[in-house]
Amino acid sequence: MQIPSHAKRVYAGIIYDIYQWDQTLFDGSTETYEAVRRPDSVQIIPVMGDQVLIAEEKQPHRGAFLGMFGGRKEPNEEPLNAAKRELLEETGLQSSDWELLGTHMFPGAIHWTTYLYIARDCRKVSAPTPEIGEHILVRSLDFNGFLEVLTDEHFRAKGLMTHFFSFSLSSKDQTYLHNKLFERSRQSHS
Numbered sequence: 328m329q330i331p332s333h334a335k336r337v338y339a340g341i342i343y344d345i346y347q348w349d350q351t352l353f354d355g356s357t358e359t360y361e362a363v364r365r366p367d368s369v370q371i372i373p374v375m376g377d378q379v380l381i382a383e384e385k386q387p388h389r390g391a392f393l394g395m396f397g398g399r400k401e402p403n404e405e406p407l408n409a410a411k412r413e414l415l416e417e418t419g420l421q422s423s424d425w426e427l428l429g430t431h432m433f434p435g436a437i438h439w440t441t442y443l444y445i446a447r448d449c450r451k452v453s454a455p456t457p458e459i460g461e462h463i464l465v466r467s468l469d470f471n472g473f474l475e476v477l478t479d480e481h482f483r484a485k486g487l488m489t490h491f492f493s494f495s496l497s498s499k500d501q502t503y504l505h506n507k508l509f510e511r512s513r514q515s516h517s
Contacts (some may be wrong), residue, residue: 330362330438342366342399347370360442364438369410370397370484372428373446374508379473380449382417383464384483393466393476394483408443414446417463419455422446424511470505 334348343365350360372395373380382394396417400409407425414420424447432440457463468476476482 330364333438334362362436362438366399366402366444367406367440368397368399369413369442369444370395370405371410371414371444371446372508373414373418373422373449375420375449376468377509378467378469379508380420381466381473381476382420383466385462387460391481392483393479396463407444410444410446414449415436416455416456416458417461418449418465419451419453420446420449421452422449424448427506428507432442447508447511470501470508473508474501474504 330346331348334346336344337347338345343363345361345363346361347361349357351357355402380396382396383391384394385391396414397410398413400406400415401412404412407427410425411421412420426447428443428445430440430442432438455463455465
């Protein structure tokens, strides 16, 4: 469901805005509908050599969890620029080999798209500068360890990752993901 252009913003929050509009129903009557819009976000799977990096993170409002690096896009910020900024802030890493793995628009009444990137050949260029409400440790895993984390109950991005992969862990799925993570993008060879 898209938010119609005539919808009225009835609440403007720091992250979430709530919109309402009158919707004509099949019998001709109207009912007030609502939807939430939030800034789009980026998630990054960084790769250094034969290692995949994940975040071991704590935030004040939740316990420790495993996840990917990333966060919200700034207004008018391109998704790739947001991914580069978030990777640098949270890890101190940069990459010149980026690939958009895909996007996921969350279904329902919350309008929000997440862009999932792979950042290959990462290199350390500075100390991390995470937000004050983030404590992030970088964990380095081999490919098999990464596959195990994807199905771990403490892995926060499990829903997003299952959108892209079935994780039946068939050899075909493993080969596809391995190739995506460790083979240089076609653009970097030109």
